[in-house]
Amino acid sequence: MLRIRRLPIDTYPENTAFLLRHANGYSAEQFQALRKIRVTGGSSEILATLALVDDEGIIGHGEIGLGEQAYRRLNLSEGTEVEIAQARPPASLDYVRRKIDGDTLGEAEVGAIIGDIAAHRYSPMEIAAFLVACAGFMSTPETLALTRAMVNVGNRLKWNAPLVVDKHCIGGIPGNRTSMIVVPIVAAHGLICPKTSSRAITSPCGTADVMEVLAEVNLSAEKMAEIVAKEHAVLAWGGRVNLSPADDVLISVERPLRLDTFEQMVASIISKKVAAGSTHLVIDIPVGPTAKVRSQNDAVRLRKLFEYVARHMGLVTKIVFTDGSQPVGRGVGPVLEARDVLAVLRNEPDAPEDLRDHAVALAGHVLDFDPAIEGGKGYSRALELLASGEALAAMERIIEAQGRKPAMPELGGFQHEVKAHRSGRIVAIDCERIAKVARQAGAPMDQGAGLYLMHKIGEQVSKGDTLYRIYAGSQAGLGFGCDCAEENSGYEIG
Incomplete structure (x- = not known):
């Protein structure tokens, strides 16, 4: 039995355990051989990557050190006694090896892989092997299976409304921060729009990164529900509410590898929107020579994949192709993009016109989902809400409800x-x-x-x-x- 010692070491996304190399009554090398150990205490259990320590000032005799992630996930108090044993590799790794060999996996096999990834049983190297194998080839049924599995392993938000809307851009265009303008326009109109966003994968920032400049985005499901009930909308980081948690783990490995295939993109986006309780979704696909989607043929292929998966997941979608030939707005980076967003919402004369026009057009598509709006009138309604200042007022209320930051961070000196x-x-x-x-x-x-x-x-x-x-x-x-x-x-x- 070893006593838990909490170590203030961030090893995201991995669970990492630290053991003293000598004089603990066991051979540390026997555990090092497989690199992973099982840590068990009562009904709590985690798998953790093993790191050996030679400094008794870090780990003492009879102790096991747990990094921040492992300590939080094991959920036992410091000093609690736990047992360790060699960890058996997850059985689903056999399916990963089959995928590497070029096989097409069934829904149960994909589900097993995603379940183990969400439970942090895979190392980053094993996750990378799965992602690279999928990047080589992934069938449409496999993409649907991946989406379902990602929804099933996390929480699902429910809203007491027949129409829950959202808008999502596939990314790849610097400065394209339209969601932060679309959401307050839609909220001002009165539609429910619980916008959850990921942080940047391969871009200089995502919606959550920019919103974090203005307000708290690390919101619980209860806090999100409270804000949506009052303000109709929220702009939050999806990772906190455990929506499609496997996707957050996958993203942490995709980021350094710069992987962002169509299939993984569709599964990521649709799984999070379904988990967030959305019923209707507008998807912005920028097309341009240096965008993620570079040809009309690729755009059509991606649109069909989105439509197929969304239809089977019960999500109504509107796919919009937009100009992806150059960055949108003037700023690229969290503070600079936040300034552009506020300039548009405030109707400032020097606000970026392309960001304003793009956002209003997308907001119009979202508002067209409202049965009370005459077909095609969503755009004029969006324009009206922005010009009147109602969208700005809605944004101010959302920022206040989420927790306004005392001051916007300074630009780099x-x-x-x-x-x-x-x-x-x-x-x-x-x-x-x-x-x-x-x-x-x-x-x-x-x-x-x-x-x-x-x-x-x-x-x-x-x-x-x-x-x-x-x-x-x-x-x-x-x-x-x-x-x-x-x-x-x-x-x-x-």
């Missing part, structure tokens, strides 16, 4: 301007490159990091004009961003 290398007209902007520069500068972890774009496609520039300004919270972040921009600014001048 380290700055650099990227100049045009020649005179001419801007003919293209590489969305991937712009996102990479912003991430290298520190976004989204550094909320004040990112880019402010001075020019868009079609505008004339002279040699030496500033194309965009890089912001970073540290000299190192600025250096990484500048090196990335020096290699390729992302702007093509004709």
Whole structure:
């Protein structure tokens, strides 16, 4: 028996246990051989990756150290006695090996894999093997099975309303923060819109990252229900309420691998919307030369996959193809994008027109779900709610209800301007490159990091004009961003 010692070490997403290498009455190497151990105390049990410690100041005799994730998931008090044993590999790993060999898996097999992933029985390496195998080939029935499995292993929110709407963009376009404008417009109209969002995977920030600049997003299911009952909508991080929890684990591995296949994307989005209790969903698919979807053929294929899975999951969808040829708005990064959003909601004269127009069009599609609105009139209603200030008022109430931040974080104090290398007209902007520069500068972890774009496609520039300004919270972040921009600014001048 070993006593639990809580160690303030963040090992997300893994459970990690720490054992003293010598003098504990067992051979640590026998556990190290399989790298995983089973930790059991009463009715609580976790599997954890093993790390051996040689410093008795960290772990003493008769103790087992648990990192933050393992300690929270085991849910036993510090000092409680537990037993350890070698962990047997999950049986579902046999299905992963079959997938690696090119087999098509059935619903029960996919369900077993996702169940074990959600229970944190897989290491990141094993999850990566599953993701890469699926990226090689995944059938439409497998995608549906993956979606169902991801819904089944988490919580499901229920709302006392026949119509629960949502809007989601597949991402890939820097600055495309339309959800934070669509949601308050829809809330001002009176429709239920419990918007849950993931954090950024491969982008400089996601909706949850930007909303976190203004308000608390780490909300419980009870708090979300309270806010929606009063304000009709919420803008929260989905990870806290355990909606499709396997997806959050998958995302943590997808992020460094930069994996974002159509099949995994569809399963991720639809599972979270179904789990959030949505009945009607507008999906924004930007199409452009450097977007996630680069051709009309790919857009149609993705649309059909969304429609197939959503239909079988009982979700009404409206798929909208939008312009993904360049970033939306001027800011790229949490603080900069929050400023753009507020400028649009406040109807400021210099607010980004493309962000405003895009958001109003999408809000119109969402409002068209309302049976009380005459067909096609959703756009004019959305425009009215934004222009009148009702959308801004709704956003202010949502921010207040979620927990307003005392002040918006400052922009990064380290700055650099990227100049045009020649005179001419801007003919293209590489969305991937712009996102990479912003991430290298520190976004989204550094909320004040990112880019402010001075020019868009079609505008004339002279040699030496500033194309965009890089912001970073540290000299190192600025250096990484500048090196990335020096290699390729992302702007093509004709």
